Amino acid sequence: MRQALVGAGVVLPSLCVDPVTGASDEPFALVDLGRCNVRVAERLASVVRGERPAVGTHAVDARDGRVGEVMGHVGGRVQLRPVAGGREWDCPRASVTVARPEEVLKARLRRTNHESVRP
Numbered sequence: 329m330r331q332a333l334v335g336a337g338v339v340l341p342s343l344c345v346d347p348v349t350g351a352s353d354e355p356f357a358l359v360d361l362g363r364c365n366v367r368v369a370e371r372l373a374s375v376v377r378g379e380r381p382a383v384g385t386h387a388v389d390a391r392d393g394r395v396g397e398v399m400g401h402v403g404g405r406v407q408l409r410p411v412a413g414g415r416e417w418d419c420p421r422a423s424v425t426v427a428r429p430e431e432v433l434k435a436r437l438r439r440t441n442h443e444s445v446r447p
Contacts, residue, residue: 329359336375337382340364374401386411386427389419395427395435412439 330343342362350357364372367384374383379401381387387398387408396408396417405418411432 333372333375337385338368338372338375340368340372374398377401381406381424381426386432387419387424388427388431389417390423390425391419395431410439411435 330340333340333343340362341364342360344360344362346358346360371382371384381398383398383400385398386395387406388395389408394408394410394417396410399407399409399416401407401421402418404421406421406424407416408419408424409416412435
């Protein structure tokens with residue numbers, strides 16, 4: 329289960345088999361998901377719902393090439409926020425593609441360069 333979650337981008341550091349049910353004659357031991365922060369919980373819920381791209385990942389709005397972090401899914405639209413922060417925008421699901429790492433880096437550098445030339 330840990331490998332499957334990590335493969336989906338969800339890390340639950342305290343994931344373990346419940347020691348009480350694991351040591352008993354119970355045929356199916358319980359899994360203790362442990363504690364996580366809100367962002368990880370949102371990402372886990374997004375993965376379980378089958379949302380693509382998942383909340384917390386980066387995506388490209390194919391209409392104009394903007395890169396953003398996926399903040400949510402509402403009514404067939406994906407809510408994106410610029411990688412360096414800012415105002416969210418909605419994008420039709422059909423116009424969203426998963427961002428490659430170099431696209432995310434380029435967007436971050438563009439934002440950093442823009443801020444460095446401001447007086």
